Amino acid sequence: MRHRLARLRADRRGISSVAFAGSILAVFGAVAMATDVGVWYAARRGAQNAADAGATAAVMALSLSGPNAGRAAGLDIAGRNGFPNTVGGRTTVAVNIPPSTGALTADPTAVEVVVRQQQTMTAAALFLDAAPTVEARTVGRLRESSNVCILALTGQLWAGGNTTVNTPDCVMASNRRFPPSIEIAGGSLDITAFSLSAVSSCLNCDSSQVRLTQRYREFQAPTEDPFRHLLSKTLPRPSGNCQNFNENSDPDPLPYELNGQRLYCNMHVTGGRAVQLSPGTYYIWEGDFRIGGGSSVTCPTCTAGQGVAVVLTGDPGEIGDFTINSNSYVNLRAAREARDPDYNGVLFYRDVRGGYGSTSSPSVTLNGGTNMSLVGGLYFPSTHVRVNGNAAVIACSVVVAASIDFIGNAEVNGCGETGTRVPRTRQVMVAE
Known part of the structure; x- marks a missing residue:
């Protein structure tokens, strides 16, 4: 019996397979995590584009028809760019006239658009307790x-x-x-x-x-x-x-x-x-x-x-x-x-x-x-x-x-x- 145990301890066959399986799991986990992060970064860019477009449209509408039209235009254009404001949903869009933060809070001709969207997770759920929220903010105004x-x-x-x-x-x-x-x-x-x-x-x-x-x-x-x-x-x-x-x-x-x-x-x-x-x-x-x-x-x-x-x-x-x-x-x-x-x-x-x-x-x-x-x-x-x-x-x-x-x-x-x-x-x- 002792002889058999000694031979088993000395046997190295199959070790590379175990190591390979472990490394493959790590690689696929990293790839899956990277995929989630890439999706989040793409969402962040999309949110910024929506905020920029919404602020631009809101400023024009404000100059023509007043604050209510400005807010409506900002929400509409952000939605058309893939970020519709949904009450209780993943995406919210705030159009503030004047801006709620920053250097132009006292300027009634300036418009702030803030886009927020909670992200989803796949492999990232193994490492994070909750999905992140991307946020983008743009302040537009008219310059002479x-x-x-x-x-x-x-x-x-x-x-x-x-x-x-x-x-x-x-x-x-x-x-x-x-x-x-x-x-x-x-x-x-x-x-x-x-x-x-x-x-x-x-x-x-x-x-x-x-x-x-x-x-x-x-x-x-x-x-x-x-x-x-x-x-x-x-x-x-x-x-x-x-x-x-x-x-x-x-x-x-x-x-x-x-x-x-x-x-x-x-x-x-x-x-x-x-x-x-x-x-x-x-x-x-x-x-x-x-x-x-x-x-x-x-x-x-x-x-x-x-x-x-x-x-x-x-x-x-x-x-x-x-x-x-x-x-x-x-x-x-x-x-x-x-x-x-x-x-x-x-x-x-x-x-x-x-x-x-x-x-x-x-x-x-x-x-x-x-x-x-x-x-x-x-x-x-x-x-x-x-x-x-x-x-x-x-x-x-x-x-x-x-x-x-x-x-x-x-x-x-x-x-x-x-x-x-x-x-x-x-x-x-x-x-x-």
Whole structure:
């Protein structure tokens, strides 16, 4: 018996098979574990892609339609990228406006998208008590990009006929949501601009008659209204009757701050009259600001940061029109530091309660043959504006209106020379 036991101890046959079987189990376990880990890493990349896409879509929807639309868009796009929000399920998606963590928690225009998904296990269950949860987070926001000097807030930006528009250093933009936001209507027009920016489509913007430094952009975030603070401003009303201005016999009008806080009933300058304004605010109550052919309106003392603001106001439906006719001369600038700081950099403002007018009979018309130098913001938030003929608007101006037609020549260069708020295009960026 002892001899047999000794032989058994000395026998090494089958040892390699046992070692091989043990090593095979270890190899297959490592491979299975690696497979699980690879799946988790792929899920992490997918979750990050879904968070990036969801944040981008949410920022755009927020800029167009508000927070509820932003949240809905973020959830929808994350779901379309394979990570649908499921209550009580493996995947959850949170869209936070503003972000709940990070550096932009106080920014109402920023959107945070957080994607979480609990993973499954195969061989990893031999080593882990619970499956891991992958998480991805993205914060998107709009960043300002290029200066805009011609902006249609709600309607179309249209150019046709023999139009020549020269605005090489800034963008022409339209926030109109229905296509096309911008239309180039042919003819013998000539447009030079830094770029064109449209919330919806841009029709014929690739025409050879349109010369752009940067290619036009469609389906962009809307450009913010730089003068929106005026929409809620309480404008004065006459305590009695408004003050008539007789162009044939009255002296040059004085601003609101110097005339006993009177509002003018109108300001018609025709018949070759030359009017010299003084720095300050000119309110016109339910009347027109109209410059006729052969007449002029200037402000010789508008120097060293001083300037004027002409404001048309009144009861809804009764607010007058701006008209500058052919063969007139207008040389005006806005104040850098106006006596009423709400008008810093604002030259013309037509009360938002004024009517739109129509494309055939606009409430703001700049007619052909006019020699104009208008420095400052021209703000007509509810009004259609038409530039006819050779109405050369030359200087640092920002034109913001409900909609704008160009059927004439215009040169507009947006700048902050008079403290004018210059709007800027906005593009989506990943901030965190």
